[in-house]
Amino acid sequence: xxxxxxxxxxxxxxxxxxxKIRASLDGDIWISSxxxxxxxxxxxDQDIEKFFIQRIKESYPTHRVxxxxxxxxxxxxxxxxxxxxxxxxxxxxxxxxxxxxxxSLGIYMDGKPxxxxxxxxxxxxxxxxxKGQGAYLNGKPIPPLEEAHLSEALVGMNASWSIPNKRIEHxxxxxxVRDVRGIRSYGSAxxxxxxxxxxxxxxxxxxxxxxxxxxxxxxxxxxxxxxxxNLRGNELTMVDKDTFFIANKSIHRQIIEKYIRLK
Numbered sequence: 001x002x003x004x005x006x007x008x009x010x011x012x013x014x015x016x017x018x019x020k021i022r023a024s025l026d027g028d029i030w031i032s033s034x035x036x037x038x039x040x041x042x043x044x045d046q047d048i049e050k051f052f053i054q055r056i057k058e059s060y061p062t063h064r065v066x067x068x069x070x071x072x073x074x075x076x077x078x079x080x081x082x083x084x085x086x087x088x089x090x091x092x093x094x095x096x097x098x099x100x101x102x103x104s105l106g107i108y109m110d111g112k113p114x115x116x117x118x119x120x121x122x123x124x125x126x127x128x129x130x131k132g133q134g135a136y137l138n139g140k141p142i143p144p145l146e147e148a149h150l151s152e153a154l155v156g157m158n159a160s161w162s163i164p165n166k167r168i169e170h171x172x173x174x175x176x177v178r179d180v181r182g183i184r185s186y187g188s189a190x191x192x193x194x195x196x197x198x199x200x201x202x203x204x205x206x207x208x209x210x211x212x213x214x215x216x217x218x219x220x221x222x223x224x225x226x227x228x229x230n231l232r233g234n235e236l237t238m239v240d241k242d243t244f245f246i247a248n249k250s251i252h253r254q255i256i257e258k259y260i261r262l263k
Contacts, residue, residue: 048087084215090188106215116219156204193217203247
């Protein structure tokens with residue numbers, strides 16, 4: 001087993017899975033709910049996760065897979081080689097818009113990030129990175145992030161965090177909305193994370209994300225100088241749900257210290 005072989009194999013699986021998803025749009029899509037009526041899953045999410053797991057286990061039987069739809073392994077630590085997969089990140093977009101969704105995949109080795117992939121299926125944009133080797137978009141290097149200024153920043157966040165809620169003091173969020181250039185919400189954490197990596201956004205935050213939402217994108221973003229933490233400024237564990245905050249390093253600490261007050 002070489003890292004080059006794993007990276008090439010993962011890339012091949014992602015491209016093949018993307019083709020399967022695009023082809024599925026002409027067929028029957030069955031939709032059901034998970035934790036609530038807005039937490040959606042389709043037969044395509046499930047089929048694509050099964051596809052990844054079967055192929056990974058055939059080639060690397062000792063590797064473990066943490067997948068959103070629950071067909072993989074029970075993963076409580078990142079020992080060994082762990083593939084962290086979201087077969088369709090942005091399922092609501094997949095259902096309603098047929099765009100703005102992605103395959104998200106992060107590969108971790110003995111607890112350390114190794115490879116990250118985010119594939120915008122409909123645009124066929126493949127973001128990828130090997131730890132310490134830079135980040136790429138369709139094979140072209142993504143340049144390091146330039147300095148950002150808060151007053152000119154675009155921030156990705158759900159509008160519901162700027163109204164009264166049980167997780168964060170909304171007054172700080174309202175002030176953040178006023179102080180930045182604009183707010184955006186794309187409905188896919190994986191895409192919003194790589195948008196920070198490419199400078200399309202300057203920051204993105206979420207109150208509750210699972211490891212598979214950001215396992216691939218964070219590796220890509222860190223390779224170009226973005227800072228990734230939870231909303232308290234602490235390191236992510238990558239095995240449990242947590243808050244999530246990624247930003248250009250020039251505004252990361254400023255936003256946490258000035259605007260964010262978790263309950």
